[in-house]
Amino acid sequence: MIIRSATEKDVERLYLMLQQVQALHADGRPDIFKAGTNKYDRDAIRQILQNPKTPVFVADNGQMAVGYAFCAIKEQKESENLRPLKTYYLEDLCVDKDFRGAGLGTKLYNHVLAECKKEGCYHLTLNVWHLNESAVKFYEKLGMKPLKTTMETIVK
Numbered sequence: 001m002i003i004r005s006a007t008e009k010d011v012e013r014l015y016l017m018l019q020q021v022q023a024l025h026a027d028g029r030p031d032i033f034k035a036g037t038n039k040y041d042r043d044a045i046r047q048i049l050q051n052p053k054t055p056v057f058v059a060d061n062g063q064m065a066v067g068y069a070f071c072a073i074k075e076q077k078e079s080e081n082l083r084p085l086k087t088y089y090l091e092d093l094c095v096d097k098d099f100r101g102a103g104l105g106t107k108l109y110n111h112v113l114a115e116c117k118k119e120g121c122y123h124l125t126l127n128v129w130h131l132n133e134s135a136v137k138f139y140e141k142l143g144m145k146p147l148k149t150t151m152e153t154i155v156k
Helices: 008-028 042-050 104-118 133-141
Strands: 002-005 056-060 065-076 085-095 123-126
Touching (some): 002 104, 008 042, 008 056, 008 065, 008 085, 056 104, 085 104, 104 123
Parallel strands (some): 085 123
Antiparallel strands (some): 056 065, 065 085
């Protein structure tokens, strides 16, 4: 198993794994997420792969991509009350449901963390939906801690 940068040949596998994530979110929060849709279409994935500020990595088992990490490099400008920060944002991490439990998520995360350091970023951040308890536990096990919390009251 290797972790490498995603290429055009990975677009279909990325699309299929994104569907798995969308289904998880739609099952957990159908009031927010639409079932049977996808976060990105294939053309959007291709555009993301061409942007050096949005690196995508895949876990490759020698035959195909079986996991991914979509990332973004973000720069916070200095302002009156904030210091300048370079952030490596882990937008989305997924291991195909047929390949989970073999440590691929941890390998992807560690690869992203190494890239974060290589880029000279201050920190690695991500958002995780509270409904995805296994993801919350996974990231906590890797040493991540809450930075901020988004809370809601549904008023509909």
